[in-house]
Amino acid sequence: MKGFTSSLWPIRYKPLPDELLSSWLVRLAHGHGMKAQPFCNAIFGPGLQVWNRDIDRLAPEWLIQELCDRTGTTLQAASATTLRVYEGFLYPVFRTTGTLKWIQTLQMYHRKRNGFGLQFCPQCLRESSEPYFRKSWRVAYNTTCLKHQCMLHDRCSKCGASVAFHRLNMGQSSSLRIESLATCHQCGFDLRRANTTPIVTYNSQTTAWHRILCIKTLSGHLQRDPVSLDAMNVMHHVIFMLSSRYSRVRLKEYVCEQLNVADMTLTPGYPSFESRPLAERHHLIQLMAWLMIDLEPRLRVAWRAKAIRYNLMFKDFSDAPDWYLNIVEGFSDWRRDANG
Ligand SMILES: [Zn+2]
Ligand SMILES: [Zn+2]
Incomplete structure (x- = not known):
């Protein structure tokens, strides 16, 4: 854990374009050669639970502030990784409980996700040298990728598990290789290899409107x-x-x-x-x-x-x-x- 005592971490990744907070946090953990859970325990202490909640939505202030302080990221850039940026646009007022209009639910149960609340485009994952997950993939009406003109996925196409990269390598010892975020936590399938399906279109007007x-x-x-x-x-x-x-x-x-x-x-x-x-x-x-x-x-x-x-x-x-x-x-x- 040497290096964590100074104010800046050895690895100081900044959020990538449209990146989700959870994706950024797990990339930082992996960058330090650690899995998500032990990394957060080391940083925030075992008393502050990170992964048993929808952190992209709840985004506790202590977590955001710590990431800013340790990576030299501005508060504005760090806050932009949370689903709160859609306040006043998708839903009128942010709240911590209940449904937020248009924000997909993860249906958390302990650290598991029973819902399919995080989507992805295999081609977007494939394109970046370091795969990461986008905020817009949590918006319920975004069912397609504008860039690649294909359908998104909302689960592993091999085993059907929801996307939960914070659970990667959970049962394994810390000495094992850390997988990329594009790996299915349940079966190890590389989500970048999922099929690309053209956009399902009912009518050219409705597709253009969408x-x-x-x-x-x-x-x-x-x-x-x-x-x-x-x-x-x-x-x-x-x-x-x-x-x-x-x-x-x-x-x-x-x-x-x-x-x-x-x-x-x-x-x-x-x-x-x-x-x-x-x-x-x-x-x-x-x-x-x-x-x-x-x-x-x-x-x-x-x-x-x-x-x-x-x-x-x-x-x-x-x-x-x-x-x-x-x-x-x-x-x-x-x-x-x-x-x-
Ligand atoms: Zn795409
Ligand atoms: Zn799988």
Whole structure:
């Protein structure tokens, strides 16, 4: 542990473009020839648990400050590795518990991850001399890689385990070689070798719309303005309506018919959009995009076709913006006319 007592560490990697805090921290551990867990125990002491929580989201101040002090990184650059940068853009206000809109859940259980909350692009991993994981891979609507025009993955394609590079080499003695972050912690598969699949496209317009949405998440494009946040909330509600399973309500099937695509059965049990597998999210996003492209007439026609119940358009949507309420309230005139 010699060298750790001086204020700067021998290895002082800085965060790479769009890098996640956990990725940066594990790279630092590996750079010092250590596994993630013993490294954090040595730095923070066994009393401060790092890996039993979603540190990219919670990002405790003591952890960020320590990394800044020991690597000479600015507080701004270190803070930019956390999912808090999406505050005011993807979700209104940061909070430590509950679901954050559009942020994928890891479903932590002790140090294990039961959810598939971290995605990756094999080609992006392959491209950098040192593979690392991006913040935007935690955003639930990012199901594709803009750069490589391919689908992302949300699990090891060999054994199906979630991505959890902090668990690499956990059962092995410290003398063993430290694997790259692109190694599956469970089976050792090199995630860079996962197949590259072209983007699944239902309709050129919806794919183009989705692409623009993904560009907005890239660093440097984040705009904290209430107009985009309103749109994000409406998009989220449209997905809620698509995945609702009330009897006689079949908006999802209806949109699939309009797009002439096969529907997909969703995981039962009402999981949040943020904890759904990648294929389900990608399906729902494209259906949502089709509605969003021309929301008023498409939602109206869907409602007239009895593909959606009127109340569902408001249900649990307390932060609905006025423009959305105007659209839906406009239908009530139709409803009166239809009943009269
Ligand atoms: Zn890529
Ligand atoms: Zn595996």
